[in-house]
Amino acid sequence: MSQKNIPRSAYLHIPFCRRRCHYCDFAILAIGDRRWGDDSPKIHEYLHYLITEIEQTPDRGYPLETVFFGGGTPSLLSVAQLENILTAIDRQFGLSRDCEISMEMDPGTFDLAKLQGFLTLGVNRISLGVQSFDDRLLQLCGRSHDRQDVEQAISFLQQTNVDNFSLDLISGLPEQTEEQWQTTLETAIAIGPSHLSIYDLIIEPSTVFEGRYQPGISPLPSDDSAAQFYQLTSQLLRQSGYDHYEISNYARSGYQCRHNRVYWQNQPYYGWGMAAASYLNGIRFTRPRTPSAYYQWLQAGGAIDTPPTSSTEQFLETLMLGMRLAEGLSLETLTHHFGRPLLDRLGSCWYPYYQQGWIAINTPNGQPWHSGEPLPSEGQIYLSDPEGFLFSNTILAQMFSAIEAES
Numbered sequence: 159m160s161q162k163n164i165p166r167s168a169y170l171h172i173p174f175c176r177r178r179c180h181y182c183d184f185a186i187l188a189i190g191d192r193r194w195g196d197d198s199p200k201i202h203e204y205l206h207y208l209i210t211e212i213e214q215t216p217d218r219g220y221p222l223e224t225v226f227f228g229g230g231t232p233s234l235l236s237v238a239q240l241e242n243i244l245t246a247i248d249r250q251f252g253l254s255r256d257c258e259i260s261m262e263m264d265p266g267t268f269d270l271a272k273l274q275g276f277l278t279l280g281v282n283r284i285s286l287g288v289q290s291f292d293d294r295l296l297q298l299c300g301r302s303h304d305r306q307d308v309e310q311a312i313s314f315l316q317q318t319n320v321d322n323f324s325l326d327l328i329s330g331l332p333e334q335t336e337e338q339w340q341t342t343l344e345t346a347i348a349i350g351p352s353h354l355s356i357y358d359l360i361i362e363p364s365t366v367f368e369g370r371y372q373p374g375i376s377p378l379p380s381d382d383s384a385a386q387f388y389q390l391t392s393q394l395l396r397q398s399g400y401d402h403y404e405i406s407n408y409a410r411s412g413y414q415c416r417h418n419r420v421y422w423q424n425q426p427y428y429g430w431g432m433a434a435a436s437y438l439n440g441i442r443f444t445r446p447r448t449p450s451a452y453y454q455w456l457q458a459g460g461a462i463d464t465p466p467t468s469s470t471e472q473f474l475e476t477l478m479l480g481m482r483l484a485e486g487l488s489l490e491t492l493t494h495h496f497g498r499p500l501l502d503r504l505g506s507c508w509y510p511y512y513q514q515g516w517i518a519i520n521t522p523n524g525q526p527w528h529s530g531e532p533l534p535s536e537g538q539i540y541l542s543d544p545e546g547f548l549f550s551n552t553i554l555a556q557m558f559s560a561i562e563a564e565s
């Protein structure tokens with residue numbers, strides 16, 4: 159395996175949540191609102207298998223540069239449980255000296271001592287699932303925390319001087335007005351996180367929200383007002399010193415999430431735990447989504463038996479992921495990896511968007527791209543902010559059709 163294809167990143171799925179939020183369809187296990195920790199046999203059993211999977215993964219000779227604990231609610235783990243996992247990773251692969259160790263934490267699931275314990279173990283990036291500062295909206299979403307829990311969680315982060323922390327917020331919640339959304343953003347900015355992830359509410363199948371609301375129809379925002387929320391977000395956060403570095407992500411200089419950049423740059427990564435996706439040797443694989451199926455799969459040897467992605471699939475994935483980043487993709491690199499003919503197929507799809515200002519190309523000599531000319535062979539191609547980002551789904555769908563029509 160060439161050095162470039164050796165993963166230096168790992169995602170670990172910690173599926174436990176106190177309860178399922180009304181909009182969420184992630185692979186989680188609701189374990190109730192009481193305090194959980196070492197005493198939960200379900201967590202104990204899961205961690206046994208998770209650590210087995212880490213130990214069964216062959217070491218490829220490189221320490222990890224990024225580790226991401228996602229979920230679910232990783233902050234339901236105790237300090238001792240996290241220590242066991244990190245020790246297993248360190249024993250098997252090693253952790254580089256400046257390894258980014260991210261952890262998703264939910265307000266109301268940790269106290270100051272637990273946070274200090276996590277930080278002592280090496281966690282150095284925290285993503286706090288706030289979603290909203292409005293108690294009524296939090297309740298409507300079925301969140302297990304209120305605004306007071308958020309304030310307390312932030313005070314813990316401030317008391318421990320964590321400088322690299324992110325807030326997750328959801329925009330376009332039922333009955334949320336533009337003024338309320340602006341207040342949410344201003345509250346977040348006043349807290350001063352180094353990073354913010356802002357997600358548009360998606361109505362997912364089989365969620366409580368699916369039974370209650372229809373996308374684009376009151377009390378959810380219309381498509382036009384969702385677009386206004388998005389533009390307001392980008393404008394306000396950029397004015398406040400955040401780079402809009404990815405469609406849904408904003409960071410102060412030096413604080414982009416290194417782990418998520420690995421995904422967007424279509425680089426390899428390990429995935430451990432139920433429902434965790436990995437990308438190894440050109441193979442994308444998602445583990446079984448229930449604990450029993452995951453345990454059975456591991457007991458049977460944990461085979462990763464999906465076929466490798468084809469070169470055309472890799473091209474489409476590289477575009478789909480890379481165009482999410484503000485910097486976009488290098489035309490030279492795309493040509494080098496996938497060849498000019500594949501890129502040429504996209505020229506006629508991209509040109510109208512380029513003319514409209516949704517796609518931009520910064521060529522080394524600053525020359526514009528004229529109608530009828532082939533796609534420039536050098537420079538970065540990227541989506542404009544906010545129009546290109548806002549219509550990214552339409553643009554990407556067109557790109558897929560252009561490539562698939564001829565495959």
Ligand SMILES: C[S@@+](CC[C@H](N)C(=O)[O-])C[C@H]1O[C@@H](n2cnc3c(N)ncnc32)[C@H](O)[C@@H]1O
Binds near residue numbers: 231262287361
């Ligand atoms: C899967 S959660 C895990 C972290 C943590 N438990 C939390 O709730 O923040 C990661 C992010 O996905 C967001 N999310 C989940 N379902 C969503 C949906 N239907 N629409 C928009 N964002 C969603 C959550 O709000 C959260 O910010």
Ligand SMILES: C[S@@+](CC[C@H](N)C(=O)[O-])C[C@H]1O[C@@H](n2cnc3c(N)ncnc32)[C@H](O)[C@@H]1O
Binds near residue numbers: 169184
């Ligand atoms: C929606 S994003 C939120 C990222 C966060 N706001 C941040 O910047 O750290 C994270 C969620 O995506 C999912 N996720 C990320 N990487 C994954 C992987 N390799 N396999 C499966 N799920 C993954 C997990 O549910 C995780 O909670």
Ligand code: SF4
Binds near residue numbers: 184
């Ligand atoms: S706490 Fe996070 S992962 Fe758990 S149900 Fe809610 S949004 Fe989903």
